[in-house]
Amino acid sequence: MTFGWDDLRFVLAIGRSGNLAAAATALSVNHSTMFRRLNAVEAAIGAKLFERLANGYRPTEAGQRLIEAAERMEAEALALDRELTGRDTRLSGKLRVTCSETLGLKVLTPLIRAFRDRHPGIVVELSVDNRPVDMARREADVAIRATRPAEGDLFGRKLADVRWGFFAARDYLKSRGTPKRLADFGTHDVIGWTENPVQTKAGTYLSKQLPAATIGFRASGFVSQYVAARAGLGIALLPVYLASDDKELAPVLGRLDDLLTEMWIVTHRSLKDTARVRSFMDDVGDGVKREIARLSR
Template identity: 40%
Template sequence: MHTWDWDDLRLILAVAEHKSFAAAGRALHLNHTTVLRRINAFEKLHAIRLFDRLSTGYTMTDAGEELLQTAQIMNIAVSELSRKLEGKDLRLEGILRITTCDTLMASILPKALGGFSELHPEISLEVTTGNFISDLAQRHADVAIRTSDSPPDTLIGRRIADVRFAVYAARGFSERHGSVDPAHFNRWLAPDLALGQMDIAKWLRASVPATSIVFKADSLVTLRQAALGGLGIAALPCYLGDSTPGLERVPFVELNALKTGLWVLTHQDLRHTARVQAFTRFLNEALQRSWPGPTTA
């Protein structure tokens, strides 16, 4: 009879997901040599080999695949139990895990987080910036602050504002170039394939010739910095562009109809947790007060 250590199974899940000991270690805040040592010890203890090393990374053996399926089922069960237990937590203390995007953290969100932290000093905030609402479903976060048109049905929350877009350039752009029609301007800054599913990226592909794009990046914050440096013009969410000293809007009516939603979301099992309730209520009010334009409340 095998005695499984959940921490070991969690480690195996991370290596299988990231296909690298180093990446799995970063995800779990462990040194990659620690990951390697623990995997080797697990294989020796249970007399099985879990991974084959390929040029593209680590892949599971047949035995590893069978163990992985069981570990994934256990992970779902542990996550559901954790959410349900935390949903009964009535204390305004502990850790609150937040997932959001870098554009919000580079603009209006830090002030709101600071206000909440002053009001509830016993709650410790942990923030990750990525592109996946699945952080909530996988229990990597308690609250998601995201831009989206259709968040998953498994999450609950409110669409608190419309996110609109505009074209931005370094201050003084209009004085140097005069009246510019962005549709025919030949120095555009654009998202790369990593952000290819964003509405603004789709609009750029349909509206701006590839020959007019002089700079690409995998982050809208990077595009903002490039615009500040004078590399060209960039289409950015208004909450990011308007809050950035040194940028100015370039008039362009074609973007007026483009918008998405700003959502504050949590998992249904956590909706009664005191710190989640306190945070979402505070954040809804704080973001609506500071939002550049009308909210949907």
């Protein structure tokens, strides 16, 4: 039997997720459709592709071979898509952009509005997501992120050094006092992370500098921690550009000299000459650089 991509993508989705529900979500179909398509492929090939286990689906030998074939087909299709998109000289079309929640809240949206005013033919799709995205799979055309790109197929530039500091609501500091050093935080409430702090440099810094006993409130992202600080729940470690011009907040201890992160704008190397990608990286990238510098003074 000859398999087409439409058949293999169902097998690939199940292989990647390990269960039907997640695979159905990834392909934007319902669970019953996923189940029927898998059964149809297995019936056509005359072999089971997955073992049905209590904790999910595990590929059989035949299933693993089809998954590997699907991965090769996907890689070729994505490479062709990037190559054709890379030749696009029009300042129009869809542009997928991803950034962190703090950048999306504080800096990026007004810059995208100005970019759209200049290029109304470009439809920007903004995904606010702190996780790294797969640029090779076109999960995004442009990413603005806090880490230097390590992948050899990415192209980009550093926009800024991001400074960090502790901030708290002015009313909180008025009632509880302002700590003068980290050792004084033991008598205060600190806003920390709910889980996996080592995934961020700032989270790692916080866990090393302050004992868990000082944490009075936990949240899963910097925007939530920023909102919590404004509400008077404690002292939060935040990027300076997010909190410095907020009149509800006051800095504690000043800028931190031992915590510095970077901000980069990147795209896949095959897309760097696409007109809408190049224009966004130049115009919006320069705007981000200016705003981070202004807000960090």
